[in-house]
Amino acid sequence: MAKKPAQTNADDYLRMYRQMAKIRAFEDNANRLYLEAKMPGLTHMYSGEEAVAVGICEALGSTDKITSTHRGHGHCMAKGADFKQMFCELLGKAEGYCRGKGGSMHIADQDNGNLGANAIVGGSMGIATGAALSAKLRGSKDVTVCFFGDGATAQGLMYEVMNMAALWKLPVIYACENNGYSEYTRTDEIAAGSITARAEAFGIEAHKVDGQDVLAVNKLTTDLVARARKGEGPFFIELETYRYHGHHVGDINREYYRTKKEEADWKKNRDPITNFGKWLTKEGIASADDLAAMDAEIKDEAKAAVDYALAADYPPEEEVDAHVFSGVAHARPYLSGDAA
Numbered sequence: 001m002a003k004k005p006a007q008t009n010a011d012d013y014l015r016m017y018r019q020m021a022k023i024r025a026f027e028d029n030a031n032r033l034y035l036e037a038k039m040p041g042l043t044h045m046y047s048g049e050e051a052v053a054v055g056i057c058e059a060l061g062s063t064d065k066i067t068s069t070h071r072g073h074g075h076c077m078a079k080g081a082d083f084k085q086m087f088c089e090l091l092g093k094a095e096g097y098c099r100g101k102g103g104s105m106h107i108a109d110q111d112n113g114n115l116g117a118n119a120i121v122g123g124s125m126g127i128a129t130g131a132a133l134s135a136k137l138r139g140s141k142d143v144t145v146c147f148f149g150d151g152a153t154a155q156g157l158m159y160e161v162m163n164m165a166a167l168w169k170l171p172v173i174y175a176c177e178n179n180g181y182s183e184y185t186r187t188d189e190i191a192a193g194s195i196t197a198r199a200e201a202f203g204i205e206a207h208k209v210d211g212q213d214v215l216a217v218n219k220l221t222t223d224l225v226a227r228a229r230k231g232e233g234p235f236f237i238e239l240e241t242y243r244y245h246g247h248h249v250g251d252i253n254r255e256y257y258r259t260k261k262e263e264a265d266w267k268k269n270r271d272p273i274t275n276f277g278k279w280l281t282k283e284g285i286a287s288a289d290d291l292a293a294m295d296a297e298i299k300d301e302a303k304a305a306v307d308y309a310l311a312a313d314y315p316p317e318e319e320v321d322a323h324v325f326s327g328v329a330h331a332r333p334y335l336s337g338d339a340a
């Protein structure tokens with residue numbers, strides 16, 4: 001188990017700010033790559049939710065595990081992923097985390113304890129719970145955080161694994177990112193009752209926290225991680241947050257399901273990066289100029305990584321059936337020109 005630095009000094013706060021700004025810069029570039037038709041497929045932007053991923057992942061050590069979602073870039077970056085490898089993966093390049101074969105929704109980074117994003121809503125819940133069972137059986141003391149959205153609480157798997165995790169006291173934290181929407185539907189139109197009460201029904205201690213407040217998220221998670229290591233888990237956290245973009249990058253006309261005013265209000269009043277920046281300046285930890293310089297440096301770093309990824313090589317044709325688990329029999333004839 002790698003040590004997690006205590007949240008006690010300026011460096012820790014500045015690292016959290018930097019991580020959130022890096023996620024925002026990553027997403028701004030990913031969105032641009034899509035709009036300029038340079039990125040294959042589509043992607044789901046994490047902008048607006050940065051304090052959730054960063055507050056939680058900053059409470060974890062490098063050997064602790066996470067599982068992620070279709071909206072997973074923020075989780076990957078917060079757990080230590082590198083700009084260049086991330087952009088390479090989005091663009092299908094050989095240097096990407098999955099050699100360009102996973103794309104936006106399947107990025108795994110085992111070296112940093114990221115067991116993978118998952119395009120199946122709720123699909124990572126079984127993986128996270130299994131990882132926690134493995135840690136317990138091996139006596140490793142590692143904790144697993146399972147990220148998922150409010151929409152995933154409609155999946156039966158969640159209730160199966162929470163039952164097991166509670167019975168077996170597994171070191172897992174279920175982190176529900178409640179951004180108010182599941183695709184184009186408001187959560188309150190489809191989710192009955194309280195989300196935390198569902199976890200409590202299994203005897204799981206559940207908390208609700210402001211997901212736009214990185215310090216509140218980090219403080220709560222640091223405490224729960226320490227307790228999970230001592231065998232007091234599992235735990236459940238519901239984090240209230242908001243996605244600034246549409247469900248995915250192509251969802252640009254959103255007024256039929258939410259107002260422009262609602263989006264503007266969240267951006268103006270509850271932006272996690274702006275608000276944390278204000279706190280840092282108020283506390284004398286950084287000046288506005290320091291933060292502006294950091295933002296500019298991160299933007300340059302992101303742009304350089306995009307340029308690098310655009311120029312990088314695709315995987316060679318010969319390895320089309322390497323590192324994948326299906327589709328090989330279908331792909332071969334097309335590549336060789338033998339398909340009817």
Ligand SMILES: Cc1ncc(C[n+]2csc(CCOP(=O)(O)OP(=O)(O)O)c2C)c(N)n1
Binds near residue numbers: 119179
């Ligand atoms: C099992 C399954 N059902 C449906 C979908 C289609 N789908 C993709 S994202 C999504 C909504 C997920 O909402 P939520 O869990 O709240 O996550 P958010 O997109 O808000 O981050 C749906 C229904 C899917 N990918 N997997």
Ligand SMILES: [Mg+2]
Binds near residue numbers: 150178
């Ligand atoms: Mg949602």
